[in-house]
Amino acid sequence: MSKDPRDPAFARTGLPVQQAPPGEYYDAEDEISLLDLLVVVAENLRLLIFGPLLAGLIALGYAYTISPSFTARTSFLSPQKPPSVTDVALAQLGPLADAAAFASGLKNPADQYVSLLESVTIADALIERFRLMEIYEAEFREQARKALDGNTKISAGKDGLIVVQADDVSPERAADIANAYVEELEALMRRLALTEAQKRRVFFENQLERTKGRLTAAEQALGAIGVSASAVKANPEAAVEAVARLQAQVTAQEVRLALMRSYLTESSPQFRQAQAELRALRSQLAKSSAGEQTAAAGGGYIEKYRHFKYQETLFKLFVQQFELAKIDEAREGTVIQVVDVAFPPEHKSKPSKAKIAVLTTLATGLLVLIWVFVRSAINNSAAHPEAAGKLAAIRGGVLRLFMLNKKRT
Numbered sequence: 001m002s003k004d005p006r007d008p009a010f011a012r013t014g015l016p017v018q019q020a021p022p023g024e025y026y027d028a029e030d031e032i033s034l035l036d037l038l039v040v041v042a043e044n045l046r047l048l049i050f051g052p053l054l055a056g057l058i059a060l061g062y063a064y065t066i067s068p069s070f071t072a073r074t075s076f077l078s079p080q081k082p083p084s085v086t087d088v089a090l091a092q093l094g095p096l097a098d099a100a101a102f103a104s105g106l107k108n109p110a111d112q113y114v115s116l117l118e119s120v121t122i123a124d125a126l127i128e129r130f131r132l133m134e135i136y137e138a139e140f141r142e143q144a145r146k147a148l149d150g151n152t153k154i155s156a157g158k159d160g161l162i163v164v165q166a167d168d169v170s171p172e173r174a175a176d177i178a179n180a181y182v183e184e185l186e187a188l189m190r191r192l193a194l195t196e197a198q199k200r201r202v203f204f205e206n207q208l209e210r211t212k213g214r215l216t217a218a219e220q221a222l223g224a225i226g227v228s229a230s231a232v233k234a235n236p237e238a239a240v241e242a243v244a245r246l247q248a249q250v251t252a253q254e255v256r257l258a259l260m261r262s263y264l265t266e267s268s269p270q271f272r273q274a275q276a277e278l279r280a281l282r283s284q285l286a287k288s289s290a291g292e293q294t295a296a297a298g299g300g301y302i303e304k305y306r307h308f309k310y311q312e313t314l315f316k317l318f319v320q321q322f323e324l325a326k327i328d329e330a331r332e333g334t335v336i337q338v339v340d341v342a343f344p345p346e347h348k349s350k351p352s353k354a355k356i357a358v359l360t361t362l363a364t365g366l367l368v369l370i371w372v373f374v375r376s377a378i379n380n381s382a383a384h385p386e387a388a389g390k391l392a393a394i395r396g397g398v399l400r401l402f403m404l405n406k407k408r409t
Contacts, residue, residue: 037373040372040373040376041369041372044372047368047372048365048368048369051364051368052361052362052364052365052368053361055360055361055364056358056360056361056364057357058360059356059357059360059361060353060357062356063351063353063357064353066351067169068169068348068350068351069168069169069348069349069350070167070168070170070171070174070344070345070347070349071165071166071167071174071345071349071350072165072171072174072175072177072178072343073163073164073165073178073340073342074163074164074178074179074181074182074340074342075161075162075163075164075339075340076161076162076182076336076337076338077160077161077162077336077337077339078110078156078160078161078162110156110160110162111156113156113162113185114154114155114156116185116188116189117162117181117185118149119188120145122181122185123145123148123149124145125184126181126184127141127148129180130173130176130177130180132144132147132148135173136148151166151167151168152166152167152177152181153165161339164178164181164182164342165178166178166181166342167350171344171346172344174342174344174345175342175343175344175345176342178342179341179342182336182338185336186336189336198329200329201322201325201326201329203325204318204321204322204325207318208315208318208319208322211314211315212315214311215308215312215315218304218307218308218311218312219308221304221307221308222305222308247285249281250278250281250285253274253277253281254278257271257274257275257278
């Protein structure tokens, strides 16, 4: 560190100057001190003060020419649709629940209703209802949709409330548009609820028709071998009860062995005994299945009877679900509970003249400050031959760029 009073940097700033390492060049004039910055600010103090103030006053005057906008707000509870009788019964369908899932797939209610509020259907209904194409001076409907979307804010909170805020130059129209969103959503939900129930009804109706045809064919096939449906119902367990019981016992024994493996070794007497029981059950099942196959080869009674019973059970199930779907179709749609009705606002929401003036003043002050420092740096660099050459090269490159653009145009 140099504290020699003869050092120009020390004489100018009064601060010690860091010496360059041996073999390196150090120019004290390249160092920028705080006093140098303050000198630049002091020399341009009038511009730094009055320039931003003038820009802020101009922005304030422009803010008075902007038409005031009013914001109306309405909120309602996120509709919680009660489970329909079909939804409750679908839990008993097993694999059939997946087949009908397309008709009852549920999403997050709040997000679903926000998406419906932002849909093109509701936007077009509002555009027609309030003649927004004329108000927004839109040539195409898409322009009116974008303008409506820019003047509307729809949000869903964690408390289950959905808030709709509408901006307009007219406080009465802003309130009407906010309330109209809820009304159009309610009308749309009534249509969607009926459509959803109709899809379920059509699905089960089609399945019922197909199952009815298969049941009739199975009954005819069973009667063709000399066994009528009434005769089968008189003693339905005779053909398949023994095999079904053995299959259940084999499955239960397999589950028991899997459980015993978690706390016994395979050399344990209890485990070996369980394995022996499983082998015996499987042997009995194989014999019974062989006898069943022989009976089926003789007349096809067991196979046809099983197919008949399966189609009969499926037909009863679809009849039940079809009736429940018709009940759902007759039910009313979801009711929307409005918490706050939108009223014409008493005060404008924007523009905020003070905010516009303050932000313009601060932004202008920052830009002017940067410009002052850049101008000072350029003027100081012009005094050095090397820096002056670099500046000339920069100017030449910029001029060539502009000339090239002019030739292209």
